[in-house]
Amino acid sequence: MQPTILLTGATGFVGGAILKRLNFESKFPVVVAVRDESRVCVPNVPKVCIETFDDMTKWEAHLAGCGVVIHSAARVHVMQDVEVDPLAAFRKVNVDGTLNLARQAAAAGVRRFIFISSIKVNGEGTDEGSMYSAEDVPAPVDPYGISKMEAEEGLRQLAKATTMEIVIIRPVLVYGPGVKANFLSMMRWLDRGIPLPFGAIHNSRSLVALGNLVDLILTCIDHPAAANQTFLVSDGEDLSTTVLLSKMAKALNKPARLVPVPAWVLRSGAALLGKKALSQRLCGSLRVDISKTRDLLGWAPPLSVDEALAITAMHFREHQ
Structure with a gap:
């Protein structure tokens, strides 16, 4: 008999796809x-309602008979945080809330706790020729990344003190049907035929399709080699911003009107406009090494970038 799974974050982008x-x-x-x-x-799925998600939330009744927890709920990264103390706000949910759930899960006899973390635990970008790995010393920069790192550290300590297995998954930028934020904005620009100044960006970035991420998460539910491991996940195909936009335009059946503006010009302009973080995402590199994920789990991304972009574009078309 397969274990019952308690899934948090089921109304979110990733959690909804897992469900x-x-x-x-x-x-x-x-x-x-x-x-x-x-x-x-998903209609008619069993649900439990929680009013808050913090260190005071009571989980005992909901964990009875549960064998696995997939924890995708989080206070997510935001570009312009209005909190007076952003780190405290992130810690309340991503650290205190996570560890409170995990402790109660361990006490209830849950066998495995799968935590959806973030590549931001590793850092914000990689130098030319380098890649992040799961064994790197964490170097988070922003409050969101710091909170995810602290949650990971607390979960590893809990795994040492209890019999509950911990699995940590750090995705890179996730895209797929229903994607929001900058990825959606770029799709809209391309769909409208707006010329974009990204025709000469020679960076290299790892991305992960929603379907590939969900496939890895489900693999980790019962794979024996996943116990107490940290995994990075991507599509296994790194792209420049220029190539990504060209592929995205092709998926939308639109011409890619990309103007070859040098990256240093874009960086300088973004700095003047206070958009340095955005320019880092568009012009900087961030690559991950998923060889551990492949080798230890025998896993490979089931979707290619082109296939995943086609699925994303189809959803975009259907919901415009």
């Missing part, structure tokens, strides 16, 4: 923990 896949396969019974039942994307 759809679990429901479709019907291999693992799942219960979702949410604050708003109306936003759950």
Whole structure:
């Protein structure tokens, strides 16, 4: 008999996709923990309502009979945080809330706790010729990355003190059907035929399709080699911003009107406009080494970048 899974964050971009896949396969019974039942994307799935997610949340009743927790709920990274103390706000949810759930899960006899972390634990970018690995010393820069690192550290300590196995997954930028933020903005620009000054960007960035990330998460539910490991995940195909936009335009069946403006010009202009972080994402490199993920789990991304972009573009077209 397969273990019952408690899934948090089921109304989010990643969590909703996990729920759809679990429901479709019907291999693992799942219960979702949410604050708003109306936003759950799969009807008739068992739900438990939680009013808050912090160090005071009571989980005992919801963990009875649960074998695995997939924890994708989080206070997510935001470009312009309005909190007076952003780090404290991130810690309340991403550290205190996570460790509170994990401690109660261990006490309830949960076998495995899968934590969706972030590549921001590694840092914000890689130099030419280098890649992040799961064994690198963490070097988070912003409050979100720091909070994810602290949650990871607390979970590893809990794994040493209990019998519950911890699996940590650090995704790079996730794209797919329903993607938001900068990725959606770029799709809209391309769809409208707006000329973009990104025709001469020679960086290299790892991305991960939503379907590939979800596939890895489900692999980690019962793979024996995943216990107490940290995994980086990507599509296994690194792209420059110029190549990504060209592929995205092709998926949308639109011409890519990319003007070859030098990256240093874009960086300088972004700095003057207070958009340095955005220029880093568009012009800087961030590559990850997923050889550990491949070798230890025998896993490979099921979707190519072109296939994943085609799926993303189709969803975009259907919801315009």
